[in-house]
Amino acid sequence: xxxxxxxxxxxxxxxxxxxxxxxxxxxxxxxxxxxxxxxxxxxxxxxxxxxxxxxxxxxxxxxxxxxxxxxxxxxxxxxxxxxxxxxxxxxxxxxxxxxxxxxxxxxxxxxxxxxxxxxxxxxxxxxxxxxxxxxxxxxxxxxxxxxxxxxxxxxxxxxxxxxxxxxxxxxxxxxxxxxxxxxxxxxxxxxxxxxxxxxxxxxxxxxxxxxxxxxxxxxxxxxxxxxx
Amino acid sequence: xxxxxxxxxxxxxxxxxxxxxxxxxxxxxxxxxxxxxxxxxxxxxxxxxxxxxxxxxxxxxxxxxxxxxxxxxxxxxxxxxxxxxxxxxxxxxxxxxxxxxxxxxxxxxxxxxxxxxxxxxxxxxxxxxxxxxxxxxxxxxxxxxxxxxxxxxxxxxxxxxxxxxxxxxxxxxxxxxxxxxxxxxxxxxxxxxxxxxxxxxxx
Numbered sequence: 001x002x003x004x005x006x007x008x009x010x011x012x013x014x015x016x017x018x019x020x021x022x023x024x025x026x027x028x029x030x031x032x033x034x035x036x037x038x039x040x041x042x043x044x045x046x047x048x049x050x051x052x053x054x055x056x057x058x059x060x061x062x063x064x065x066x067x068x069x070x071x072x073x074x075x076x077x078x079x080x081x082x083x084x085x086x087x088x089x090x091x092x093x094x095x096x097x098x099x100x101x102x103x104x105x106x107x108x109x110x111x112x113x114x115x116x117x118x119x120x121x122x123x124x125x126x127x128x129x130x131x132x133x134x135x136x137x138x139x140x141x142x143x144x145x146x147x148x149x150x151x152x153x154x155x156x157x158x159x160x161x162x163x164x165x166x167x168x169x170x171x172x173x174x175x176x177x178x179x180x181x182x183x184x185x186x187x188x189x190x191x192x193x194x195x196x197x198x199x200x201x202x203x204x205x206x207x208x209x210x211x212x213x214x215x216x217x218x219x220x221x222x223x224x225x226x227x228x
Numbered sequence: 229x230x231x232x233x234x235x236x237x238x239x240x241x242x243x244x245x246x247x248x249x250x251x252x253x254x255x256x257x258x259x260x261x262x263x264x265x266x267x268x269x270x271x272x273x274x275x276x277x278x279x280x281x282x283x284x285x286x287x288x289x290x291x292x293x294x295x296x297x298x299x300x301x302x303x304x305x306x307x308x309x310x311x312x313x314x315x316x317x318x319x320x321x322x323x324x325x326x327x328x329x330x331x332x333x334x335x336x337x338x339x340x341x342x343x344x345x346x347x348x349x350x351x352x353x354x355x356x357x358x359x360x361x362x363x364x365x366x367x368x369x370x371x372x373x374x375x376x377x378x379x380x381x382x383x384x385x386x387x388x389x390x391x392x393x394x395x396x397x398x399x400x401x402x403x404x405x406x407x408x409x410x411x412x413x414x415x416x417x418x419x420x421x422x423x424x425x426x427x428x429x430x431x
Contacts, residue, residue: 014331022319030411089279089374092304092314094332165298228283 008097012172015094015102019077020109021092028080029110031074037118040065045125059187062122063180067147069114074151075168077103087159093228100152100222104215106123107148107155115140129191135200142207143183149214150175156225175214182206230294231306231381232256233278233410235428237287240273247273248430251287255410255426262424263414269431272313275386278412279307293381298312303382305333308375311386318360322346322370325359326377333378345402349373350399364391372403383407386414 023029044061053061081087090099119140122128130136151172158167186203189195197204238251249272255261261288263271276282278289280300291298293306326342337345339355346355349369354362359370368391375383388404391399404411404423413423421427 009252010330011334014328016315018320018328021324022317025319072375084318085313086317088281089314089316090313090332092279092307093329098332143324227280 001197005164008095010099011094011098012105015090016105016109019106020101022080023106023110029073029076030113032076033069033110033114034117036072036122037065037069037114040068041121041125043045044122047125048126053128055188055191056184058126058128058191059184061126062119062128062187063143063184065118065122066111066115066144067176069118069179070147070151071165071169071172072109073110073114074148075155075158075164077106077152078155079164082159084094096226097221099226100156100218103155104148104152104218107144107152111144111148115144129204130191132190132196133194135197136187138197138204139183139186139190139200139207142204142211143179143187144208144210146174146183146214147180149211149218153214153218153221154225156222158176179207179210230257230292231410232290232292232316233261233382233412234290234292235278235287238274238277238284238289239286240270240277240282241285246298249265249286251428251430253426253428255412257410258408259425260404260407260411260413261426261428263428263430264410264416264419264421265430266416271430272311272323272386274428274430275309275311275384275412275414276313278303278382278384279309280304291382305378305383308378308380308383310371310388311384312390313386314371316359316367316370316374318358321356321358322351322373323355325370326374329374330340330377335378336408337377342426345373345377346370350395361371365393365396368392369396371398376403379409383409383411384414385411388415388420390414 044065081090154168154172154175158164158171161167182203186200189200233255235251235253239249240247251274253261256404263274265271268388277284280303285296291306298306320328323339323342327337330337343355349372351366351369357383359367362370388400392400413420
């Protein structure tokens with residue numbers, strides 16, 4: 001006899017584990033993201049040709065690489081469900097909030113892996129003079145979670161359309177722009193000697209507010225997006 | 229459990245093209261509703277409307293379970309679906325597919341229990357194979373295993389014997405005849421029309 005288990009968290013983890021398993025077997029999203037990130041880092045490195053960059057340029061280029069790598073891969077978690085037609089079974093068996101929860105965790109893990117590879121590569125080939133490591137780490141972490149919160153719901157929206165790639169970029173860019181501005185500003189402060197958490201307080205507050213609002217909005221809207 | 233499915237004045241149309249209109253039917257526990265009609269008459273669309281995947285243009289689907297009226301989304305946990313539109317994960321094994329869908333449904337089965345379930349649909353010993361490596365007939369059997377996993381009140385079968393060999397068709401026959409809940413069958417096969425307690429003709 002089957003045993004009943006409940007809880008959205010458990011179901012979200014089931015969706016996440018399924019996605020990780022499928023991803024490790026197909027490398028559907030990770031290849032796209034990593035290829036884009038590595039190629040972009042090398043392209044930037046080649047373009048600047050060893051010229052020293054100001055802190056604001058280093059921070060801007062780093063977040064541009066991270067953002068465009070996201071565009072290459074974060075939509076795949078939903079797009080793949082629609083393209084392989086497994087979305088119907090997922091809709092039938094899984095509650096909507098578990099699907100969103102699972103996809104959020106999956107995209108977060110994907111982006112953390114991307115950052116673990118991209119940020120050191122960027123530091124080596126483009127140059128990152130980190131003055132305050134923990135502030136830098138905090139900015140990357142909050143920025144990453146914010147991007148995932150905003151783009152995952154966009155991915156769900158665009159997955160049912162015919163021009164997925166273009167729409168994902170068009171819809172997510174204006175949503176992500178405030179986050180990018182704050183993340184660049186905060187990261188810049190982590191690169192400038194003598195600045196710390198006190199000087200970056202406003203950026204941290206805005207980023208945390210942004211990610212909370214986006215994640216809550218995502219959960220409120222997702223039921224309609226997923227089921228209609 | 230006591231249950232009743234009511235299709236109340238259902239109509240569906242897309243811009244400039246009506247699919248079906250005025251569909252009324254009522255089936256109770258242990259009864260079978262057969263939906264039939266030529267290709268393109270809207271059988272699969274009607275099945276998706278019953279599942280709640282598509283909103284009808286007019287009318288409503290009511291599932292009463294123990295005198296409780298369920299809405300469009302509340303119906304889903306009570307449904308088992310076998311359909312050409314339902315696709316399982318090719319990258320997962322049969323057991324992994326069943327474990328996953330059971331898990332997100334809030335049910336827990338051991339791998340051994342699922343092996344036994346697979347055995348019942350003729351897939352014994354093949355649980356560790358990837359679903360993507362299955363033939364179309366084996367995939368259809370796997371869909372039956374999944375559909376019956378949560379012992380649904382409402383079993384929806386769209387082209388129930390598609391891709392199945394004779395033993396597979398016999399298995400489907402046994403499943404349909406032994407059902408205690410409501411069964412809805414969308415088919416063009418003459419033999420399957422005989423299952424009908426109630427029939428809806430489209431087109």
